[in-house]
Amino acid sequence: MNEYVFQLYYQLPESEPDPEAWLDALFEAGCDDALVGVAVAGHTALDFTRQAQGPLAALRSAIDDVERAIPNGRLVCVGPDLLNLSELSALLSERLSKVSRQAMRKYATGDVRRIKTRFPSARVSGSTPLWHLDEVIKWMRHNGKFEPEMAESADALIELSAAIRTLNALDEYAASRAAYPDLAEQALDLARS
Structure with missing residues (x-):
């Protein structure tokens, strides 16, 4: 068994938007290995440290537990996936090896010598660019x-973050397909070509 650290972000049912109202149900459903965020009405974040055979098994069991506790909740996303440079620095320093925010900025802007390949492109650009964690690691x-x-x-964190990234992408595609079925199919055809 391995230990996996990840976050699940849920939108709560409109019938009970108070996150504190769900604490007992979450605990009884098996989420006793999660810290539950209750700061924002209508939403909750669960920070899991879960034992499992693999990352997908950890994610599946945590999602099943939350959905058993909050049957009408909606999974918004799973993390860590898209992170800014400060978040990357903090996560990597905590889980792998000390890396400063300044070093991450230098890697991202190409201001570093002795590298074999260019830093991955940001997946979300703008005033706060975001990178997929698995690509950066x-x-x-x-x-x-x-x-x-x-x-x-590093390999274990790559495997976990790649599983999270894939899960988020599939969830986004499913939501897009439900809202815009014809457009989603056309986009899928375009992506395949």
């Missing part, structure tokens, strides 16, 4: 930014 590992003893931990 793969880049850092390929460019020797982690100590060799961190290889196994």
Whole structure:
């Protein structure tokens, strides 16, 4: 069994938008390995540390537990996935190896010597660009930014963040397909070509 740390973000049912009202149900449904955020009415964030055979098993069991506790809740997204440079720095420093915000900025802007490949492109641009975590970790590992003893931990985090990224993409596609079925099919055909 491995340990996986991830977040689930849910929109609560309109019939009971108070996140605190769901705490007992979440605990009884098996979410005793999660810290539950209750700061925003209508939404809750669950920060899991879950034991499982693999990342998809961890995600599936956590989602099943939450949906058993909050049957009319809607999964908004799973994290960590899209992160800004500060968030990347904090997460990598916590889970793999110390990396400063300034170093992340230099990597992203190409102001670093002795790299094998260019830093991944931001997936969301604007005043606060966002990167997929799995792409950044793969880049850092390929460019020797982690100590060799961190290889196994880096691989595990790549696997988890890739599973999260895929789950989020499939959820977005399903929502788009439900709202715009013809457009979603045309876009899928375009992506395949």
